[in-house]
Each structure stands twice: as structure tokens, then as C-alpha cells.
Amino acid sequence: MTALNPTHDPARRSWIESANQPDTDFPIQNLPFGAFERDGEPRAGVAIGEHVVDLRALRDSGLVEAGSDAAIACEAAADGTLNRLMAMEPRYASALRAALSDLLKSDAPQRARVDEQVRALLPRVDEVALRLACEVGDYTDFLTSLHHTERHGRYKGLADPLPPAFKSLPIAYHGRASSLRVSGGEVRRPHGQYRDANGQIVFGPAPALDFELECAAWIGRGNALTQPIPIDAAHEHIFGYSLLNDWSAKSIQWFEQVLGPFLGKSFHSSLSPWIVTAEALAPFRKAPVPRAKDDPPLMAHLNGAFDQQHGGLHLELSAHLSTAQLREAGSAPVRITQTHLDNLYWTFAQMVAHHTSNGCNLRTGDLLGSGTISGAADEARACITELTNAGKDPLRLPNGETRTALEDGDEIVLGARATKPGAVSIGFGECRGRIAPAFAFAEQRVETPA
Amino acid sequence: MTALNPTHDPARRSWIESANQPDTDFPIQNLPFGAFERDGEPRAGVAIGEHVVDLRALRDSGLVEAGSDAAIACEAAADGTLNRLMAMEPRYASALRAALSDLLKSDAPQRARVDEQVRALLPRVDEVALRLACEVGDYTDFLTSLHHTERHGRYKGLADPLPPAFKSLPIAYHGRASSLRVSGGEVRRPHGQYRDANGQIVFGPAPALDFELECAAWIGRGNALTQPIPIDAAHEHIFGYSLLNDWSAKSIQWFEQVLGPFLGKSFHSSLSPWIVTAEALAPFRKAPVPRAKDDPPLMAHLNGAFDQQHGGLHLELSAHLSTAQLREAGSAPVRITQTHLDNLYWTFAQMVAHHTSNGCNLRTGDLLGSGTISGAADEARACITELTNAGKDPLRLPNGETRTALEDGDEIVLGARATKPGAVSIGFGECRGRIAPAFAFAEQRVETPA
Structure with missing residues (x-):
């Protein structure tokens, strides 16, 4: 199972240089989920190097195939909290991570389209205020x-x-x-x-x-x-x-x-x-x-x-x-x-x-x-x-x-x-x-x- | 303070007869808040005798003075949960209870108007499914x-x-x-x-x-x-x-x-x-x-x-x-x-x-x-x-x-x-x-x- 998942591929690198540094916590193989505040609004995101993917911006970007599991995952997180996404079958978050891995890898075919919207999609993590990743019940x-x-x-x-x-x-x-x-x-x-x-x-x-x-x-x-x-x-x-x-x-x-x-x-x-x-x-x-x-x-x-x-x-x-x-x-x-x-x-x-x-x-x-x-x-x-x-x-x-x-x-x-x-x-x-x-x-x- | 609050008046009785029985838990002096399900939807309510006031129906009834504290309280509970009302200054829930006491008392001036909508406003409590009164954090x-x-x-x-x-x-x-x-x-x-x-x-x-x-x-x-x-x-x-x-x-x-x-x-x-x-x-x-x-x-x-x-x-x-x-x-x-x-x-x-x-x-x-x-x-x-x-x-x-x-x-x-x-x-x-x-x-x- 592990060998088949391209998000695990150790050879994969990102065009975001900070994600390729040997001491980074967030190489393209990680792609962890979190939440932050931007323009006074709650956002859900994914860390990559020194940046964070804004999942609402991603939804609005047209970069994720409409109707795909990744798009459904992205929509679930668009209100700025991760709870709905976390409650879904694991394949949705998995598809979103796979789509992100493909957008962020060195040879990403859509690299140019991401670059056009890079400020909206990929703020630096030090430009946003991080929040508790999701709402905790117990x-x-x-x-x-x-x-x-x-x-x-x-x-x-x-x-x-x-x-x-x-x-x-x-x-x-x-x-x-x-x-x-x-x-x-x-x-x-x-x-x-x-x-x-x-x-x-x-x-x-x-x-x-x-x-x-x-x-x-x-x-x-x-x-x-x-x-x-x-x-x-x-x-x-x-x-x-x-x-x-x-x-x-x-x-x-x-x-x-x-x-x-x-x-x-x-x-x-x-x-x-x-x-x-x-x-x-x-x-x-x-x-x-x-x-x-x-x-x-x-x-x-x-x-x-x-x-x-x-x-x-x-x-x-x-x-x-x-x-x-x-x-x-x-x-x-x-x-x-x-x-x-x-x-x-x-x-x-x-x-x-x-x-x-x-x-x-x-x-x-x-x-x-x-x-x-x-x-x-x-x-x-x-x-x-x-x-x-x-x-x-x-x-x-x-x-x-x-x-x-x-x-x-x-x-x-x-x-x-x-x-x-x-x-x-x-x-x-x-x-x-x-x-x-x-x-x-x-x-x-x-x-x-x- | 206690003596001035008409909702405490021991002489007050309700035109809802079950609220006047000596063994009822819910005379007009009580008016406790709760939540229930009706037509598959969550509702907030107030108990009176063997009935419950549906607060969403009350909001829609025109019986509470628009713009009043009671109307604001009613609106806060209209989504079927009590948390927003409970988070407000106490005067709002207090005004809502006072308005309900006036609508439900024996000599209520608006009795006839309540009667016209009585089925929407006042289901019997045994006709609805009671829910946990509010969302508990800790x-x-x-x-x-x-x-x-x-x-x-x-x-x-x-x-x-x-x-x-x-x-x-x-x-x-x-x-x-x-x-x-x-x-x-x-x-x-x-x-x-x-x-x-x-x-x-x-x-x-x-x-x-x-x-x-x-x-x-x-x-x-x-x-x-x-x-x-x-x-x-x-x-x-x-x-x-x-x-x-x-x-x-x-x-x-x-x-x-x-x-x-x-x-x-x-x-x-x-x-x-x-x-x-x-x-x-x-x-x-x-x-x-x-x-x-x-x-x-x-x-x-x-x-x-x-x-x-x-x-x-x-x-x-x-x-x-x-x-x-x-x-x-x-x-x-x-x-x-x-x-x-x-x-x-x-x-x-x-x-x-x-x-x-x-x-x-x-x-x-x-x-x-x-x-x-x-x-x-x-x-x-x-x-x-x-x-x-x-x-x-x-x-x-x-x-x-x-x-x-x-x-x-x-x-x-x-x-x-x-x-x-x-x-x-x-x-x-x-x-x-x-x-x-x-x-x-x-x-x-x-x-x-x-």
C-alpha cells in the first residue's frame, strides 16, 4: 500500500524551495492540515515548506478537478474549519493531499497556473495567524x-x-x-x-x-x-x-x-x-x-x-x-x-x-x-x-x-x-x-x- | 428584586389548564427552556403545563413586539439551539419569559390571537421528541x-x-x-x-x-x-x-x-x-x-x-x-x-x-x-x-x-x-x-x- 502512494515517493521534490531543505518539517511528503486566520476570516490550510496552501483559495482557483474527491474535500474545508473534512471517509483527504502533491511537485504540469495565483493560494506561514486545527469536542x-x-x-x-x-x-x-x-x-x-x-x-x-x-x-x-x-x-x-x-x-x-x-x-x-x-x-x-x-x-x-x-x-x-x-x-x-x-x-x-x-x-x-x-x-x-x-x-x-x-x-x-x-x-x-x-x-x- | 418580577407573581395562572394543576412541574411561574425535534427539525422551546412553546413558531407569529428584547431572544433561539440565547445578557431571556408569561396568563389580552395559531405555537410535549437542551462544550x-x-x-x-x-x-x-x-x-x-x-x-x-x-x-x-x-x-x-x-x-x-x-x-x-x-x-x-x-x-x-x-x-x-x-x-x-x-x-x-x-x-x-x-x-x-x-x-x-x-x-x-x-x-x-x-x-x- 505504502509503495503505491505517490505522495510518499521519496524522490518527489517541490518547486517551493523551502520544502526541499533537509531540516524542514514540511517537505512535499508531509502536507499536514491546519487552520489559520487571514483577512480576519478563518481558513483551513496545508503546510508546505515555509508556506501554507489556503484551501478556500484553492477551491476558488479552478486548479482542482470539479467533482473529484479532492474538490469535495476542498469544499468541505472551505468554511475554515477541518471538522467536516475529518468526518468524511479517508479517501477524500487522501485525494486532496494527492492533488496538492501533484500541484506542488517540481515538474507540476499546472505550475504556471499556480504561479498566476500564488499570493492568494500560498501565503507565507509567517504572514498568517495560526489557529487550533479543528474544533475539539472532548x-x-x-x-x-x-x-x-x-x-x-x-x-x-x-x-x-x-x-x-x-x-x-x-x-x-x-x-x-x-x-x-x-x-x-x-x-x-x-x-x-x-x-x-x-x-x-x-x-x-x-x-x-x-x-x-x-x-x-x-x-x-x-x-x-x-x-x-x-x-x-x-x-x-x-x-x-x-x-x-x-x-x-x-x-x-x-x-x-x-x-x-x-x-x-x-x-x-x-x-x-x-x-x-x-x-x-x-x-x-x-x-x-x-x-x-x-x-x-x-x-x-x-x-x-x-x-x-x-x-x-x-x-x-x-x-x-x-x-x-x-x-x-x-x-x-x-x-x-x-x-x-x-x-x-x-x-x-x-x-x-x-x-x-x-x-x-x-x-x-x-x-x-x-x-x-x-x-x-x-x-x-x-x-x-x-x-x-x-x-x-x-x-x-x-x-x-x-x-x-x-x-x-x-x-x-x-x-x-x-x-x-x-x-x-x-x-x-x-x-x-x-x-x-x-x-x-x-x-x-x-x-x-x- | 424578586417582588417586582411579574413572572414570579404567585397569583398568576394560565389559560392552559394543565399548567394550573397543583402537581405540575411547569406552572406559568416556571417557563423553563429546552430543545426538541419537530418535523425532523431542531427547535428551541419553553415548557408550560403539558405543552411546549415552539420558539420558532413564536418568532413567526407576530405575537412578540418587533425589535423588543423578547423578539431578539426569540430570534436567537430560532435555529433550534439555545446556546446563542444563553450567551446573551440575562435581560434577553428574562424579557422572553416575561412576554410568554403575559401571553399565557389567564387574562392575556392576546389570548384570541394565540388561539388562532395554537397548534403551531403550542404542541403537546408528548407529541414532540425532546433533545438535549443545548450544545455542551465541557x-x-x-x-x-x-x-x-x-x-x-x-x-x-x-x-x-x-x-x-x-x-x-x-x-x-x-x-x-x-x-x-x-x-x-x-x-x-x-x-x-x-x-x-x-x-x-x-x-x-x-x-x-x-x-x-x-x-x-x-x-x-x-x-x-x-x-x-x-x-x-x-x-x-x-x-x-x-x-x-x-x-x-x-x-x-x-x-x-x-x-x-x-x-x-x-x-x-x-x-x-x-x-x-x-x-x-x-x-x-x-x-x-x-x-x-x-x-x-x-x-x-x-x-x-x-x-x-x-x-x-x-x-x-x-x-x-x-x-x-x-x-x-x-x-x-x-x-x-x-x-x-x-x-x-x-x-x-x-x-x-x-x-x-x-x-x-x-x-x-x-x-x-x-x-x-x-x-x-x-x-x-x-x-x-x-x-x-x-x-x-x-x-x-x-x-x-x-x-x-x-x-x-x-x-x-x-x-x-x-x-x-x-x-x-x-x-x-x-x-x-x-x-x-x-x-x-x-x-x-x-x-x-x-
Whole structure:
């Protein structure tokens, strides 16, 4: 299947030169979907190099064959949101990516016609304001890294640091959809209740802010209530993936947590702007890391033949930290985490199958976060809590600064690249956010959002 | 304020006779908002006795003064959803209720003109299909009954059955919005993983199904991210209230719960169809039950002058159970719970203020469940787990049947009435659901919802 799809052809290059640079996240083999604002209006688009294809302009251009699946896909996205397109059978988005690949390749027959309308069709991505890629109904966050879970269990002093259910099912909780935001801009330090150094319960700006590096799957077609998605069909329901920074106010979380995370997370979660499609990632599929011999057997409803062979991805992920001092000195951000999707104990298809096994309905645009993707190695610890051994071993930056938590002005940039010999590497684009100081509580005004 | 609002006038009666019956939930003083389907199209409406005012038909009727606040409100609801109306300043919904009260009162000057269009304007509620009242963005469920929390802590054998945070903040978790359903119809028993009597982890139909009687607040106007709603403004953000049955698969929940409830709840949650407005409930406001003398002091951001005086409601709530055997014998449902909103330790305004205290944004249509409203008295236990002392003392029905959990065919009906001397009592309508047997897992097919 993979070999037949011309959008995967590693020999294909684009006449857009920025898409051919070896370090670009968006070569012609990627073509991820996203949303942006242009002239004050919402638009859906596809990233290519340093540009973005405006899908409404594309629809109006006459460049896509009328009545074709690609044209139908383009029309579905013309209102500026991706939800309708994501809800359709996968062949529509697939046809649109194939049509775009043909328009953007070096030897595109229609190159001259694209050039005539290039300003309307292909704005530079830095000329537009990126938006959240689609409307999220429900957001679920999982806990699927054994190392992340085990380390946190040890910090809590648990005799068995791994919860009994961990190897039987992908543990999860419902997250807050309203405070999901696209990468960029400020992450305001939240107020909250927590115990201070004397054990007193106080209310104030949360002292212990952390990032958590995650990968998130976007649901394409959903399922009806009472109708679970079988593990063998689960991959077909995943439209694509983005990076997720699950910012965490640990001091709030430790105090509040009885029924799971709540205000410790719901102040802001950041997503990278582009949905890298499952189709573009198909050449990077791999078998997930096998379960250990003494792990409990995998239950039938989580055990899929395709998933056991192809449910993982050759995907490397990283986190970089820059501080106000580093930026002032003109120093580059410091890489603090380098990890791999192999560090998940469960696949995204298993998350989908488990999530719906009770009949719960997923809807188009629902988001499934992987949980923090920490590995066994020190460099693969994917949050500051782990990187500092729960604060005992402060993070030391090259300029002498130390951190046990994020300080105001600190900026985290997450990245991810799928890489495999023989394939053109594709990236996720960045998921960036900078901590802004808490508002004084009295400064806060209630504004009704537009 | 209350005395001046003619919609509260206890002397007002309606020319719709079913609205004047002493046991009706929907006298002319109530006028709650809801949604329904008519001729295959979504409509917004207002309940009156056994009828519902079709707001699109009302807009088209010429009976509401053009350009008035009431007409603007009517227009906002004409697309069949309430979200736009709920997002507006409260005076619009208020004007619409006042206009309806004037059209429906016994001596309405426009009675004859209403009569001419009565079939279009006022279908019987049993002639239409009720829908979920509005589109829910995020659904949050709280845990605010001290007695419910304490009993469950004791069942778990905790030394201190009340979590340390309970009296400092209203504990909550994010719930699943996609599986919220309007009252009525079947609640399909879910599959899930749980430990059987031998301690083995199995996957199958969940044996321990329970109901949980809750009251839920609907958010009207929202707030922007980073801008908390002060406790003194919180009441203005609550559009109204409904009943919520937070069906729970306890066997699943006990096994899965690490980061809070997930599949043990997300298979189905039921809401009563009508949003009883905060305005209609204003005559029933009361001071919340005072905190005990040795409770920790209330923090400033949860301590509102209005809320401390008027943050409670004279609201009695009940649950009735009927079984297949009872129905076969023609026996009436058995009342198993009789409780009061006074059994909440926190007010809804405190839930709003806490929820947004970290800057989390609430959106119009967001739903805040109170948690199970159990009281100290045996009759005020609001779920079967408590009613049976965690299964030790089975519930005995008049026909000799016993229950430690809900069985297939069991039906739960929740009800609530606001009552106060000198005011006309208003009700919430029912929140009904009947347990249907689990599908065989192989019978389940993936269907893409319409």
C-alpha cells in the first residue's frame, strides 16, 4: 500500500524551495492540515515548506478537478474549519493531499497556473495567524509511559510505584477542551490552592509549573454511543497527530487531586498547529515495543493483528528550554529532552479501542493525548519533575542558571520528527509556549469572550 | 428584586389548564427552556403545563413586539439551539419569559390571537421528541456532598474518610460531554475491565451499575481564558439548572481509577430536558447551610456576600426505582431517595469561582454537576452504593425483590421541586433512564453517527 502512494515517493521534490531543505518539517511528503486566520476570516490550510496552501483559495482557483474527491474535500474545508473534512471517509483527504502533491511537485504540469495565483493560494506561514486545527469536542489524556508513571509512583513513596491497572488498560482521564490553545504566545501562570513549605494551605500564583511532552491523536470519523470501535478498525478512526504540551501546575495538582487532575492542568494546554496525517506517517509505521514476558496477557479487545505489527511509529520527540537570561545573551535554547514514541506502553489504536470499549462515543475532532512520553534514559525524561528527580537534582543550564520548575519568561518548544532510512523525514512543526507572570488576582476582570 | 418580577407573581395562572394543576412541574411561574425535534427539525422551546412553546413558531407569529428584547431572544433561539440565547445578557431571556408569561396568563389580552395559531405555537410535549437542551462544550462533575464523600471513604477503609482538600475547595473532575443524553430511553449496560469475585481481571458486561442523583448548573455567559469569574459575579454566569443522573459502572470504576473516573462513567449520563432558569428559581433562594465552627475558614475568592446569603435553594430532590417485575404487576415505582440541595457543602457559585480561579475559561452551555446529593439521613442517600451500605444491606422492594446494584430492566426516575411558603412550587421535569442488557461484544458494529 505504502509503495503505491505517490505522495510518499521519496524522490518527489517541490518547486517551493523551502520544502526541499533537509531540516524542514514540511517537505512535499508531509502536507499536514491546519487552520489559520487571514483577512480576519478563518481558513483551513496545508503546510508546505515555509508556506501554507489556503484551501478556500484553492477551491476558488479552478486548479482542482470539479467533482473529484479532492474538490469535495476542498469544499468541505472551505468554511475554515477541518471538522467536516475529518468526518468524511479517508479517501477524500487522501485525494486532496494527492492533488496538492501533484500541484506542488517540481515538474507540476499546472505550475504556471499556480504561479498566476500564488499570493492568494500560498501565503507565507509567517504572514498568517495560526489557529487550533479543528474544533475539539472532548479531550482525553492518557498515562501510557511506564517510566513516567513508575518515577512518579516512586516520588510519592508508593510500595508498588506502578498502579495495578497500568498493564491491563491504558489509564486515562478526561481533560479540559476549552483551554486548549494553538502553539505560541503566553501561558499565564495560574492561581490556585496549594500547601506552602510550612504545610499551610494558601491561595496564590502556583509555584511549581511544569511542561509535559506528549503526542496527541485526532479522531477523524467517530462512533455511535453503545458501538465500540474494534481494535482492528481503530487505526482508520485516527485522522492524524500533533504535539501536545500538557502544562501542569504541580503544586495545585498535588493538593486538589482526589478524582484526577483538574485546575492543575485546565489553565492552558498547547497544541502544535498542524495535524500530521496518519497517511503521511504510514511509511514510518513500526511494530510497537513487545510487552515483557511476565506482563499480563493482552486482552482480546486490545489485541489487533495490524496494530501489533504496525501500531508504533518511528517518531523522535524533543523539548527545548530557553530562559530570559539565555535569550538576552543570544544563546540558543537548550535541549532538555530527547525521547521516542517507543516509550509508550500502549498504542493509539489501543487507546481508541479501550476508550470506546464501554460504548463511549468519540466524535470528529476529539483529541487523545498520549501522556508524558518519558523513557528509561535520563535524556528521555519528558517533564521537569522527572528531569530534576522531583526537585532533588536541579536542572543546570550552560549559563549557570538552575531550575526545579518553570519560571516566568521560560519558554518550552516541543518538536517531533518521523525518520526512517529510505523515507524523507517529516516533522510536526513546533509547539511553543512562554510562561507569563500571574496576574494579580484583583487585576483580573471578567470579559465575555467574542 | 424578586417582588417586582411579574413572572414570579404567585397569583398568576394560565389559560392552559394543565399548567394550573397543583402537581405540575411547569406552572406559568416556571417557563423553563429546552430543545426538541419537530418535523425532523431542531427547535428551541419553553415548557408550560403539558405543552411546549415552539420558539420558532413564536418568532413567526407576530405575537412578540418587533425589535423588543423578547423578539431578539426569540430570534436567537430560532435555529433550534439555545446556546446563542444563553450567551446573551440575562435581560434577553428574562424579557422572553416575561412576554410568554403575559401571553399565557389567564387574562392575556392576546389570548384570541394565540388561539388562532395554537397548534403551531403550542404542541403537546408528548407529541414532540425532546433533545438535549443545548450544545455542551465541557462537562465538569463536582464532589460536594460531605456525606456521600465520607461514606465512600469509609467503604474504602480510609483512616480519614474525607480527603484533606474537601473543605478547602469543591473537588471536581472533567466528565465526558459526548455521552450526555436527554432523559428517556435506554441506558446500555457497558462492557469493561474489572476484578471478579476471585480477584481475576476480566472483561465483560459491568455487574455493578449504579445511579447518582445530581443537580447540574448550565453556564450562560462564559469568561475569557486567564480571567477568573469573581465569586460576587458567579451567579450571573449561571443560566439555569437541570437534573443529572451520573450513571456509574462501579466495578469498572474501582479497577480503572488512577486519575479519576473514566469509562466507569462515560458510557451514558442523563439530563432532564428542561433548563429551569436561575430567574424562575430566584424566589426559592436561601442561605447555604453554614460551615461548621471547626471547619477551615472560607478563602476570600470563594466567599461572596450575596452567595453567603442567597447561594442555596429550597430544592427537594428524589429518586424512584421501578423494576420489570414491579411494572408487570402494575405497581408504582418505589421512592428510594429523598434529599435536599442543602446537602451540598459548596454552592454552585463557589463551584464557578473555583473552576475559573486558575484562569480556566467556561463557555456557554458548559455543564457543572453537583456530585451525588446525599445527606446524613438514610432516606437521603442518593445512590445504591450508599443505600445498601456498599452492598452489605441489600435494598428490599415491597414485592420482595432485592438490589445491591441496578439490574437490566430497572428504571430510575429523578425529580426535583422548589418549594417555599408563599410561592408557587416549580419542578424540574423528570430525568428517566432504563438499563438495557449489554450487547454481546461481537454484536457491536461501528457506525458513523449522522
